[in-house]
Amino acid sequence: MDDFLKKIAELEEKHDRIDPELVKRKNIKLGLRNIDGTGVVVGITSKGQVIGYEKDKWGKSHPVPGKLFYCGYDVEEIVKTVEKEKRFGFEEVVYLLLTGELPDKESLERFQGILAERRALPELAKKIIRFNSQNDDQMGALHAAVASLHKFDSNPRSTDIKDVTRQCVDLIAKFPTIIAYNYCVLRDNGETTFIEPHSELSTAQNFLYMIKGEVPDDFVAHLFDIVLILHAEHGGGNNSTFTVRTVSSSRTDTYMAICAGVASLAGHLHGGANEAVMRMMDDIKANIKDWNDEEEIYQYLEKILDKKAGDGSGKIYGIGHAVYTVSDPREEILKEKARMFAQKKGRSDEFDLYEKVGRLAVKAVRKKKGKRVCPNVDFYSGFIYDMMGIPRELYTPIFAMSRVAGWSAHRIEEIIQGRLMRPAYVSSLNGMRKYIPLSKRRRTS
Structure with missing residues (x-):
């Protein structure tokens, strides 16, 4: 990359990062997310409804099995x-x-x-x-x-x-x-x-x-x-x-x-999560000596969360969802289908490993982050595609x-x-900056 373009990229990094305290002070819903991670309500639809929480009479949200x-x-x-x-x-x-x-x-x-x-x-x-x-x-x-x-x-x-x-x-x-x-x-x-x-x-x-x-x-x-x-x-x-x-x-x-x-x-x-699950499971298969040893699996998942194993992201792919916390109804259906398919294909040992990883990952995330999570639709879908002989390049296009x-x-x-979406942004800057003529600007490199 050209050195001058690198300099431009560095300036972008410097000026485009927003102080989290400023976001909190101005009550900005970054990513259209509320402070609890739920989505900001911006519209109404009759097409799809996702339920992962129910509110009590005091307006407090409580996790429920997903629908x-x-x-x-x-x-x-x-x-x-x-x-x-x-x-x-x-x-x-x-x-x-x-x-x-x-x-x-x-x-x-x-x-x-x-x-x-x-x-x-x-x-x-x-x-x-x-x-x-x-x-x-x-x-x-x-x-x-x-x-x-x-x-x-x-x-x-x-x-x-x-x-x-x-x-x-x-x-x-x-x-x-x-x-x-x-x-x-x-x-x-x-x-x-x-x-x-x-x-x-x-x-x-x-x-x-x-x-x-x-x-x-x-x-x-x-x-x-x-x-x-x-x-x-x-x-x-x-x-x-x-x-x-x-x-x-x-x-x-x-x-x-x-x-x-x-x-x-x-x-x-957004897309590609089931591919990431497959790569993660490839890594787990290669590094877990005994697929039936739940303690070994759990310790490796903790290493993944600590960025000491896996791809270094600290993420256990296929675990967690923005709305579902108790269960993802899609995952529950695909889990049983994956079990049946694995039996037909002689791959029940792999399914059993998936099941253990999914169950133990929920426990590991709860311990590490204090969050209640569940496996999501991506956890088994890639495994099902693989048993069908569908190549990974097609996973997201199929989505x-x-x-x-x-x-x-x-x-x-x-x-x-019929309403144009037009949200608002606020400035991260304090007031105006005085414009400086080109002849009076300091050299920056």
Whole structure:
């Protein structure tokens, strides 16, 4: 890096850091977080509700087992019912999030057909994906491909709800195809032959078919469908959904708004947590001699928290959540699915290690930080993907493939609500600074 640019970076570090005492004194909600870590309420939504606390009659919050609702429906009930009826449920969840209502059989079949017929990409879009064959950043490749779809829309800038609905449904249908093609191009170094989407398969089946070249067995397909259901929506407060809502409030177009969501999810503080869990577990597997020795595991987790092991961050990945403290309902579902899958794959010893790490990590964090935490949705999802043979480069894009349903629903809701988001910032400086003519400034280097 150029020495002068290094100097500029040093000045940025010097002047852009804010004194925590100043933040406290001015009662600033940095990161839109309250002092207890909960999110500042900035909007209202009918799409997703996340419950981790309940308030008593004195207004004091108390942790409770986590609950997640899509348009008022308990996600655990959705998953149980879909499993009981032995069908795929992601498409129904997309319909529910967009409309606020559960589809009847005829409406669901029609909607499934609309999604299926919109999966294919224009030839020029495929060429753009091939052009990015050397891009090993799969989220960057997804961002570029989504942005390119703007040129294939006859009315891309429209914010009329009918047009936005058409665009969102189109993107929800095409995300699996884009992600599969991006990966295949990278895997095959640009020499791949694209597998066309299969109109008779569900979203879950079709994606696995496009990356592997064969239709998955029923157990894997239905498990992947559940993973998609559980990642489809999580309220308006998560970073990517809030980003989509913020830019949508300015009346930017659908492609720009969804690209903003992709960009947010690409940030390592939001997406990529399940990849981090996998790297952490690789490290734990390599350094724990006896996977059944809970004392050895616990001591190693303490080293991770003390920044003496792992990646040096002091974080145990997949543990803790901004809202859930007692339990994450998504994690509880995936934990049992991971247990079943591990038995089928002959990897129960690995599952048992995951279970011990999750349980002991909660204890270690409580002792170290005095915080009540629980494993989150990312703790087992990467392990499940690994057992499916899905490469790690696809973990975050798969998150986007599911969450684009929630982004779309929130975009439409934000446009209908019709208020430009315009928060306020206060200055960290005390008064004005006297401007100095260039000829009288001291040399700074």
